[in-house]
Amino acid sequence: MTRLVLLLAISALTAFGGMEAHAQLQLPGATAPTPRGGVAPSSAPSHRGGGVSSANRGPAGPPPRRGEETLPGRTLRFLGQQGSMVITRGGTPAQPVFTIAATGVGRRGNDIRSMCTPDLNAGQVVTLTPLGRPEGLSRFEASFPGCTMVIDLLSDAAIVSAPGGACRFSDDCQVDPTGLWGPVDRExxxxxxxxxxxxxxxxxxxxxxxxxxxxxxxxxxxxxxxxxxxxxxxxxxxxxxxxxxxxxxxxxxxxxxxxxxxxxxxxxxxxxxxxxxxxxxxx
The missing domain is CATH 1.10.8 (Helicase, Ruva Protein; domain 3)
Structure with a gap:
């Protein structure tokens, strides 16, 4: 009888030790059992609708780096597809000078099949005029012959508007640069x-x-x-x-x-x- 009691005690201690080892080996991010035997909610972000789950909400964090620091030298495409825009930074760190070279994408007249891709300012760079940060982003103005663009710089893209409307060129080419200029799909x-x-x-x-x-x-x-x-x-x-x-x-x-x-x-x-x-x- 004493031998049976001893064996039962050893079995209980072994089982308890196994439970402790299992708890210690639980991997980060794994779901732990709740007191009622259910599964605790996961803290992983929800992918439904591209949102973020409430469990993963945290501080907003710092804003992305300024575009004037990260954009120079990149080639941006209108709607990530056509045309090109390259901003270059020169001058000194204390007094930087930004220039831009751009190729637009438009059409001639009302025929959507008659595409045109003019080099703004014949492919020559234009100096950007700084307009401050009226809406939080660095804003510049580019005055090309027949086209004025206002450009807000993001870390890896630019939002462009055309205050004077669509740009018009001598060969009846109309270009509306309004929208997001950024990387192509693979970038x-x-x-x-x-x-x-x-x-x-x-x-x-x-x-x-x-x-x-x-x-x-x-x-x-x-x-x-x-x-x-x-x-x-x-x-x-x-x-x-x-x-x-x-x-x-x-x-x-x-x-x-x-x-x-x-x-x-x-x-x-x-x-x-x-x-x-x-x-x-x-x-």
């Missing part, structure tokens, strides 16, 4: 990297949006801001649907516009004073 970052960056950009955007909503809630601009922000997602999808030639292009383009929007809202937060009402509501 885009991996989708996992784009997703992580998108999560950080979304957190920056939402933090600035909440602050602005609070500060503008009792001002005439408050309703306009809410309407503007509500339409951002749809506008982003509209301008990005033709970026690149694969499904990855939409995600990359959406990231760039989200980063630009986050920078614009952060700049607006810095320029918008905190009111007594917002301080009371926050407290």
């Amino acid at each position: 885009m970052p991996p989708e996992a990297e784009v997703e992580r960056a998108r999560g950080a950009a979304d957190r920056r955007l939402n933090a600035a949006r909440r602050t602005l909503q609070q500060r503008l809630r009792t001002t005439p601009e408050g309703r306009t801001f809410l309407s503007e922000q509500a339409g951002f997602g749809a506008n982003r999808e509209r301008v990005c649907r033709n970026y690149g030639t694969t499904d990855a292009g939409l995600g990359y383009c959406a990231l760039k516009y989200t980063e630009a929007r986050a920078a614009a809202l952060e700049a607006r937060v810095a320029a918008t004073p905190e009111t007594q009402t917002s301080r009371r509501h926050r407290n």
